[in-house]
Amino acid sequence: MSVRTTLTAAAALLAIAAPAIARDQIQIVGSSTVFPFSTTVAERFGKSTDFKTPVVESTGSGGGLKLFCAGTGLDTPDITNASRRIKSSEVELCASNGVTEIVEATIGFDGIVLANSIEADQLNVSLRELFLALAKDVPNGDGGTMPNPYKMWNEVNADLPAVKIEVLGPPPTSGTRDAFAELAMEGGCKTFDWIKALKKEDKSAYKALCHTLREDGAYIEAGENDNLIVQKLQANPAAFGIFGYSFLEQNGDVVQGSVVNGVSAEFEEIAAGNYPIARSLFFYVKKSHVGEVPGIAEFLSEFTNEDTWGDEGYLADKGLIPLSAKEREAWAAKINGLSLLDM
Amino acid sequence: MIDLTKKAGFGLAGRHRAEKRFKWVGRSAIAISLMFLALMVGSITLTASGTLRQTQIAVQVDLGAENVDPTDPASASYGRLVKSGLRDMFPDVTSRREKKALYNLVSPEGSFEAAKLVAKDPDLLGSTQTLWLTASDDLDLYLRGKIDITLPQNQRQISDKEVVWINALQANNQLRRVANWNFLTGGDSREPEIAGILSALVGSLYSLAVCFALSFPIGIGAAIYLEEFAPANRLSDLIEVNINNLAAVPSIVFGLLGLSIFLGYMGLPRSSPLVGGMVLALMTLPTIIIAARAALRSVPPSFKEAALALGASPVQAVFHHVFPVAMPGMLTGAIIGMAQALGETAPLLMIGMVAFIVDIPDSILEPATALPVQIFLWADSPERAFTEKTAAAIIVLLIFLISMNLIAILLRRKLETRF
Numbered sequence: 231m232s233v234r235t236t237l238t239a240a241a242a243l244l245a246i247a248a249p250a251i252a253r254d255q256i257q258i259v260g261s262s263t264v265f266p267f268s269t270t271v272a273e274r275f276g277k278s279t280d281f282k283t284p285v286v287e288s289t290g291s292g293g294g295l296k297l298f299c300a301g302t303g304l305d306t307p308d309i310t311n312a313s314r315r316i317k318s319s320e321v322e323l324c325a326s327n328g329v330t331e332i333v334e335a336t337i338g339f340d341g342i343v344l345a346n347s348i349e350a351d352q353l354n355v356s357l358r359e360l361f362l363a364l365a366k367d368v369p370n371g372d373g374g375t376m377p378n379p380y381k382m383w384n385e386v387n388a389d390l391p392a393v394k395i396e397v398l399g400p401p402p403t404s405g406t407r408d409a410f411a412e413l414a415m416e417g418g419c420k421t422f423d424w425i426k427a428l429k430k431e432d433k434s435a436y437k438a439l440c441h442t443l444r445e446d447g448a449y450i451e452a453g454e455n456d457n458l459i460v461q462k463l464q465a466n467p468a469a470f471g472i473f474g475y476s477f478l479e480q481n482g483d484v485v486q487g488s489v490v491n492g493v494s495a496e497f498e499e500i501a502a503g504n505y506p507i508a509r510s511l512f513f514y515v516k517k518s519h520v521g522e523v524p525g526i527a528e529f530l531s532e533f534t535n536e537d538t539w540g541d542e543g544y545l546a547d548k549g550l551i552p553l554s555a556k557e558r559e560a561w562a563a564k565i566n567g568l569s570l571l572d573m
Numbered sequence: 574m575i576d577l578t579k580k581a582g583f584g585l586a587g588r589h590r591a592e593k594r595f596k597w598v599g600r601s602a603i604a605i606s607l608m609f610l611a612l613m614v615g616s617i618t619l620t621a622s623g624t625l626r627q628t629q630i631a632v633q634v635d636l637g638a639e640n641v642d643p644t645d646p647a648s649a650s651y652g653r654l655v656k657s658g659l660r661d662m663f664p665d666v667t668s669r670r671e672k673k674a675l676y677n678l679v680s681p682e683g684s685f686e687a688a689k690l691v692a693k694d695p696d697l698l699g700s701t702q703t704l705w706l707t708a709s710d711d712l713d714l715y716l717r718g719k720i721d722i723t724l725p726q727n728q729r730q731i732s733d734k735e736v737v738w739i740n741a742l743q744a745n746n747q748l749r750r751v752a753n754w755n756f757l758t759g760g761d762s763r764e765p766e767i768a769g770i771l772s773a774l775v776g777s778l779y780s781l782a783v784c785f786a787l788s789f790p791i792g793i794g795a796a797i798y799l800e801e802f803a804p805a806n807r808l809s810d811l812i813e814v815n816i817n818n819l820a821a822v823p824s825i826v827f828g829l830l831g832l833s834i835f836l837g838y839m840g841l842p843r844s845s846p847l848v849g850g851m852v853l854a855l856m857t858l859p860t861i862i863i864a865a866r867a868a869l870r871s872v873p874p875s876f877k878e879a880a881l882a883l884g885a886s887p888v889q890a891v892f893h894h895v896f897p898v899a900m901p902g903m904l905t906g907a908i909i910g911m912a913q914a915l916g917e918t919a920p921l922l923m924i925g926m927v928a929f930i931v932d933i934p935d936s937i938l939e940p941a942t943a944l945p946v947q948i949f950l951w952a953d954s955p956e957r958a959f960t961e962k963t964a965a966a967i968i969v970l971l972i973f974l975i976s977m978n979l980i981a982i983l984l985r986r987k988l989e990t991r992f
Contacts, residue, residue, distance in 0.1 A: 283931040
């Protein structure tokens with residue numbers, strides 16, 4: 231008897247829920263790097279206004295854009311966070327699903343640091359040395375490549391310590407890994423003139439050479455959890471780790487950032503654009519949802535407030551490196567004016 | 574004639590030794606696994622204990638009529654009032670950077686707390702009052718000795734200046750540690766000092782309720798039909814093999830199915846416990862069916878045969894005589910399946926329940942997250958204080974699991990029939 235009642239109830243429930251429900255809550259998806267910042271703004275927005283707290287999902291930049299571009303209906307997200315700029319293929323995907331009006335927002339920078347335990351010496355490394363230490367194939371000296379032969383840092387450059395190359399970093403699914411490959415590896419790679427010339431001749435060979443990390447155990451994929459990498463560095467002072475700046479800031483008592491190209495991984499250096507491994511963080515807004523879902527315009531103005539993303543704003547406390555004052559002003563005008571993405 | 578006694582006594586001492594040896598091996602296996610369990614639970618409990626109490630800081634807030642309109646106290650800017658209260662305590666702080674560090678002693682939640690205190694007790698209005706506000710996570714960690722101040726300043730979260738302020742506050746009895754009820758009554762937050770578990774707990778409860786409402790009746794129905802009524806043919810065999818296979822399918826596959834069917838085709842709301850429960854129900858169905866069939870099989874056939882012999886129809890025989898006896902076993906299987914569902918995150922990722930949810934969900938249609946997801950999100954946060962929250966959330970999940978298993982045992986004891 232009770233079985234029958236439950237079944238009927240379940241069926242009734244589905245019938246009620248089936249039609250798409252009008253939303254009164256902003257939906258945000260996307261990058262796990264932007265997640266801590268986006269959620270902080272969402273929380274303050276929810277507490278200081280009468281709107282509901284936006285729901286923020288951590289799906290990764292690519293996954294977020296895929297969901298975002300799935301259509302214009304209210305069952306698709308309003309905003310997607312990204313730790314890289316939207317690709318033209320994604321703009322096309324969006325357009326093919328009717329999402330033609332996209333508002334782009336740059337919110338600040340994220341530094342990617344190479345760090346080790348404070349019990350060991352601080353490393354002073356150039357991008358070229360980083361590339362030689364971590365690439366799968368390296369130049370062999372007469373215009374060709376060879377599998378990476380270096381086992382110790384001092385084999386790359388005699389000035390570096392005589393320590394085994396052992397670097398813990400994110401897996402290929404991570405946006406941090408993409409950014410590290412693009413900024414650090416490629417940055418070091420193109421300091422070789424013949425490789426730079428290769429870029430024009432054969433772009434895919436250039437990319438394969440510059441972006442591929444070694445797979446012989448010197449680079450260890452340590453998962454997406456940066457706290458775990460910090461703990462492993464603590465346990466093994468000989469190892470280095472690659473992770474976001476905010477984790478370095480929070481764990482300054484156990485790990486130290488390496489000096490890259492002569493610039494130390496510090497807030498001021500990253501903000502000034504001197505630190506070489508820093509990337510911009512973005513979010514994208516579906517313009518057609520502004521006005522349909524209550525609170526989007528107000529959320530954007532909260533995000534672009536000086537108290538939020540300014541030099542002294544609360545996002546800086548969370549580890550976001552702010553844009554320059556001039557850029558902030560320009561972006562705030564663009565974002566609040568809902569100007570459309572211009573590729 | 575063979576001497577049987579002699580034959581039986583052959584190698585007796587050796588066999589006794591073997592038995593003893595085996596008993597000891599068994600005991601040490603149990604001891605080792607208990608040791609590991611104790612180590613795990615012990616270290617988690619130790620880490621989680623930091624969550625029990627939360628530091629508060631006494632701030633003198635001027636609630637005079639010029640600052641707070643007595644007819645509309647909610648409109649006042651409490652953030653500004655709290656900040657000026659802090660400045661009054663340390664008048665020598667003038668530079669912008671230092672002021673900011675000073676304001677950061679109080680949690681960003683402080684201004685909302687002040688507003689709430691005033692709303693609850695309007696008598697506070699009209700004069701300067703001492704309000705106890707939640708302190709920042711770094712202050713809390715420092716007070717508990719979790720920040721090593723012998724390190725150089727730039728390597729720690731709290732500067733020498735802040736240490737001086739905190740010591741002054743402590744000397745004036747302006748700091749206290751109170752029971753942290755907020756952890757059990759609040760929703761998630763990006764500030765560790767006010768992050769709570771309730772939104773995830775409620776999300777898990779709703780999901781499990783939906784999961785149980787769907788998987789229990791369907792699972793039991795399928796089990797009864799397959800065990801008692803289904804003809805023994807190729808098709809039944811095929812179904813049986815597939816159910817057993819489904820029990821071993823990785824749970825993320827069910828999440829993908831949920832994404833394409835429940836969200837894509839049926840248009841159900843994303844991130845909702847309704848969809849979460851439906852996906853978990855798919856995942857637990859095979860477990861429930863297998864357990865229920867085993868329970869039905871354990872009922873002696875004589876029950877059914879006697880009923881049939883006395884003229885009962887097959888349906889009557891099953892529902893009046895076999896089903897009630899098998900019920901406790903079925904319930905146990907269902908609860909074990911639920912406990913498994915409680916710990917899942919992978920399928921929830923696909924349907925949007927791995928999310929930051931502050932508001933406590935009111936219904937199964939509102940966005941929610943689940944306990945294991947909350948643990949995952951906190952473990953991934955950079956702030957040091959979240960380590961303790963993570964451990965505390967694990968304890969909450971363990972308590973939830975233990976009570977579910979306890980219910981399973983109690984139900985079995987109460988309903989079980991012994992033959």
